[in-house]
Amino acid sequence: MIFLKHNGKKPVAVLKDGQPLELEFKNQAVSAACFLLAETFPDEILLWFHEEIESSLNLEFIENFSRESEMWSYAANQPLVIAEEMGFVDQSVFFRIQPGVKYPTWLMSSTVGLISCKKLVHFKEYIPVHSNFDLFLCILAKTGMSKGLRVYSEPRLIWSSSKSILSFSKNTKATYTAIATLMGKKWLILFALQLLLYRKKLNLFQLAKSFLIKSIPQRDIPHFEVSPSDLKNVKPVIQFDLIIPTLGRKEVLKQTLIDLAEQLLLPKSLILIEQNPDTASVSELDYLQSQSWPFQIRHTFTHQTGACNARNLALDQVEADWVFLADDDLRIPSDFLQKADAFIQTEDPQAFTVSCLQEGETEVEKTVFQWPAFGSGCSFVKASALENIRFDLALEHGFGEDADFGMQLRKTGVDILYNPFLKLIHLKAPSGGFRKPVEKPWDNENPGPKPVPTVLASILKHATPAQVQGYKTLLFLKFYRLQQIKNPFSYIRLMQKRWKVSLFWAKKLLNSK
Template identity: 40%
Template sequence: MIVLVHENNRPLQVLDASLNELKFSVEPSIMETMFALAKTFPDDIIMWCYKTYVKYINTSEISNIFYHKQIMASFSVCKTSYIPKAIGFIDQSVFVNVKYDVRYPTWLMSSDIGGVSAEFLNATNGIKSCQNFDYFLNSLAKLAMPKGLFCYSEPKFLKELPGHGIQTKKASTGELFQFAKQHYKWVWTYMLLLCQIIYHKRITFFSFVRSLFYKKRSVTFQSLEIQSSKVVVNKKEIDVVIPTIGRKQYLYDVLKDLAVQTLLPKNVIVVEQNPSEKSVSELNFLTEDDWPFKIKHVFTHQTGACNARNIALDLVESEWVFLNDDDNRFEVHLLKSVFEKIEQYGVDVLTTEYLQKGETLPRQYNYTHQTGIFGSGCSVVKTESLKDIRFNMALEFGYGEDTDFGRQLRNSGNDVIFFPDLKIVHLKAPMGGFRTKFFHPWEKEKEQPKPSPTVMYVRKKFYTDEQFLGFKCISFFRYYSQQKNKNPFSYFSKFIRDWKLSIFWADKLEQH
């Protein structure tokens, strides 16, 4: 560990792992000094720390924070970000609403304290230096995160929080627009301008116009050989959770795929649903066939995937759980490969490629990276991470239960990593023949809410204020292009009525 101490974008001194001063000629630029340190100490973690916080550095935790070479982490002592919250107007991702009391995935970096491996810095090309260190850190993380750099807010950098933190510098309005232009598609700069006018009552034309002259920033880096030092697997034991309703043959095929795995599951938990009170199980093969794992079978008349998965999660015994579906297919080495990735990257939650036959991933997703999605039919989770987490019954038969579940995981200190080379085929089987149509109470009303109240519920629960208002603005334009009424005035009136109805019913769901 090498610590670069700085103040107001100026490097002051360099410290070793014992926080003793090293003789090192610092450059005028803190970024240049950081890259020079990486070349001089290629096997170390290069940390930065504002001079006030040096005495609070928790040196004993550094190796635990950087458990593989492709991690960048920081912490804002005042628990605010350099990039203003207004970025939420155009960024709807999970990475913006940071929970500072846990390790949280985010590209929002702080110059207060943080670090990255020298090996990563030495493998990096194309990232331009800039006068503002905070801007540089946020830019590097924003550009490199989708390509496989793991970025976090990490409270364990400090032994304790200082009584009085130095107020985090905020990007100016001009820098905010510059950041938007350099790191997002051009159209989002216009959306940011519109939201600033509508919601902040600020006319920011000068900053907007000036931003149009900035070019996109980019970064490339050679992927490092990763082997996590964090031990996350004590037993290679995994239970599989499968909710099912009316898909007997599809479920049988899933069980056959599990039965030939080179690393077999310990338990397969099947929750079968049939709403008919006089019905009995149709899954005779669960007991008549011989299976190389224990099958726990629950039959219930209560339908709903959220309820079924929650029932199954309560029956999990193994250290790991595979959230599966009844219309998936996968190769014989899937579970073995899953554990190889878990141990290689030191992850507690992973999700796989989950496409239908003939589909392919867009090129930008062909990296192992932190993802904002979570799939309840294609994810593996460490069981202890699920201690206080279940599928939200308020979202049963609606949309957003996977998003809600993933957000719960992240807010409790877990990250979700996407592995494109782990593949599950989703057959998208037709619904079982004895399913009954569930009607939400708002579906009986003459005026229909828009967006769906379940979607609105999730947005209200997890979005920042700015993200929520940005969602409203984006929805306004998206829905306008989808409906026949092109009169902007009557459309606006209807949009507001539908939006208020959606909020009304979302609030009802919250009281569920």
């Protein structure tokens, strides 16, 4: 392991396996020194830290780092270089950093962190060297995320992390540079306009200066290679419970069960929650008893509809090591669970979503990477991670419950990966015959809410203040071309009213618990 000690501007000392290295940096920036060390020692792990926190390093934890595909850092009471206002243009879950857990985020810090030298060299041709080391690390992390680098804020890098407070910068200078480098000029303009609209601030000089910055050529950067063939010859050791809520799809569900019965690695049990709002009805799934199935089926029949409630009923019955949350209209390859088992043993995730496309669609992703979403119909989660996690019933019969469930996981330190090599076919079957629209308390509002209150409730629950404002701006802009009012002033007045209606009901949902 290579230790790089710096003072925030320049390298101070370099050690390898505890011994000082005599390397000539010629007053290089810390970021340039990182690239030099990575090229010189490609098989090592590079640890950087500010000289002021050397005594706080958790060396025992650091020296056990073995995740070559990961990058860790922690701010340790130092403000992050990015301003909270970047949430105007970055709506992702990776901007909602959590202080007390290992959290997936590109918001890196020069205070302390580490990365595999081999992974760092991968980006040398594409990432510019910055004198601002914090900014360099953030640009590296955000660029790397889409290519398969997994980046985290990791509080265990230092001792007494429970006392640490993570905060954003009060200066937007580095934020302008980050947006120009990572996102491009149209996002710079949108950022500046919102900074003026919501914060009454505008830095025309910095905006003009940022326009001269060249964006990173994201498409030219190769992905980290993860071959699905590497996952085959692993002895199965994991037990899976499968969760499927269903409503009025008897024949489609039967095909899904047949696919499960043909798995090379059979599930331990299928937890099936059947719903029918007709209080005089009984189960229509006669084949559960009339046919023989090679796994246990725990069948619950309820007159209460709603996927959130159904999945929560199922989660209370989980006994296996891992849970697969599935839709009732999937085609599942026979080696699906076997490959999932191998992936878990190889990559040691705690949660991951798999490719779930309709017939004829093509998977465009090329590597395993950190996923900003969560698919409640095509995801695996380690059972131990679900102990205090449930679907929010306040979001029932709406949209946003998947995103909310994913954020609940992340806030406990569970990252969600996306695996494009594990593939399902989503039939998108028609709704069952006895489904009917569920009346919402805001259905009679005039004008109607925009966005749907359940979506806004999920955003309010987890997003930063700037992200909420940025979501509102982007919603207004995107929806403008889809509606009939073309007078922009009339449109804005109407959308403001609709937003206020949505905000009222979203807050009511969140306060209804």
